[in-house]
Amino acid sequence: MAVLLSTKPAAMAMWRDALLALDPGLEIRMFPDSGDLAAIEAAVVWTAHDMAELRRYPNLRLIVSMGAGVDHLLRPPGPPPGIPVARLVDRMLTSQMGEWVLLNVLRFHRQDLDYRDLQREKVWHELPAPVTAETPVGFLGLGELGTHAAGLLRGLGFPVMGWSRRPKQVAGVETFHGAEGLAAMAARSRILVCLLPLTPETRGIVDARLLGLLPRGAFVINGARGGHVVDADLLAALESGQVAGAALDVFAPEPLPADHPYWAHPRVVMTPHAASITIPESAAPQVVENLRRARAGEPLLNLVDFAAGY
Numbered sequence: 001m002a003v004l005l006s007t008k009p010a011a012m013a014m015w016r017d018a019l020l021a022l023d024p025g026l027e028i029r030m031f032p033d034s035g036d037l038a039a040i041e042a043a044v045v046w047t048a049h050d051m052a053e054l055r056r057y058p059n060l061r062l063i064v065s066m067g068a069g070v071d072h073l074l075r076p077p078g079p080p081p082g083i084p085v086a087r088l089v090d091r092m093l094t095s096q097m098g099e100w101v102l103l104n105v106l107r108f109h110r111q112d113l114d115y116r117d118l119q120r121e122k123v124w125h126e127l128p129a130p131v132t133a134e135t136p137v138g139f140l141g142l143g144e145l146g147t148h149a150a151g152l153l154r155g156l157g158f159p160v161m162g163w164s165r166r167p168k169q170v171a172g173v174e175t176f177h178g179a180e181g182l183a184a185m186a187a188r189s190r191i192l193v194c195l196l197p198l199t200p201e202t203r204g205i206v207d208a209r210l211l212g213l214l215p216r217g218a219f220v221i222n223g224a225r226g227g228h229v230v231d232a233d234l235l236a237a238l239e240s241g242q243v244a245g246a247a248l249d250v251f252a253p254e255p256l257p258a259d260h261p262y263w264a265h266p267r268v269v270m271t272p273h274a275a276s277i278t279i280p281e282s283a284a285p286q287v288v289e290n291l292r293r294a295r296a297g298e299p300l301l302n303l304v305d306f307a308a309g310y
Contacts (some may be wrong), residue, residue: 002039006031007046018280022288042291047072055080062294064287066278070304071198085304086290092282094148100275101149104247108219113245132157138189141196142168161185186213198225199309208233217244223275226252238267249275
């Protein structure tokens, strides 16, 4: 039986080497060279793979997302019925996202955009010092990534809040849930960080209404999915000064078209979906373990809840 890999060729080669280092007996196929379709028992795939294509494998017993997000696997037609889907919960993915969030919170908190403007204008001018304890940061999403990033900021003295769909308790984080909780948290968030899974309920959550609830001059950071942000609403909020700056790692679509206003916007900091990149050597052990569990009929690690969408 074989494992099918599907992503960019260079990344597939790294995944192959990482999996074989753990289990030299694995047979690895790299899409589109699937070989005998009946031999494929597991597919480890990323965003570009067509879920309809996976219906060609009669003995498929496991699908693994190469990242923490799984919205790409749930798009119509979705995975083959009855085939379990697992996502990655990996310490290096979590650590990288925490670093990226920390980088951008500090960028905005320490007035980096304003100082860069002054540098370009060759103006020597000291801005009023910010007070960390008076800069609340609100997180949309308190899963693995959000909880870790919130802890990093809490350690630096930021007041940290978090919103989730259902009630949740996180040490040192003031938590909110539901529509009323979302509005209450937004009204106090000098910096709003989105690390939600993308579901029908969260698509477009960062819209004109939510942005209008933020304190004037707040900042927005999105490291989740481009579909969370209504681009026209964010651009309008930036134009009006309601939002003072945005750090964006994800977009809809990707790659971002060359004529999109974000590219040249002076108050937008962009990265190309690079905030947290899967490192195969770190993530491969849980793939091998899930394959063993699937073969043995044991419960899988990080199994996706299709009803919840993550």
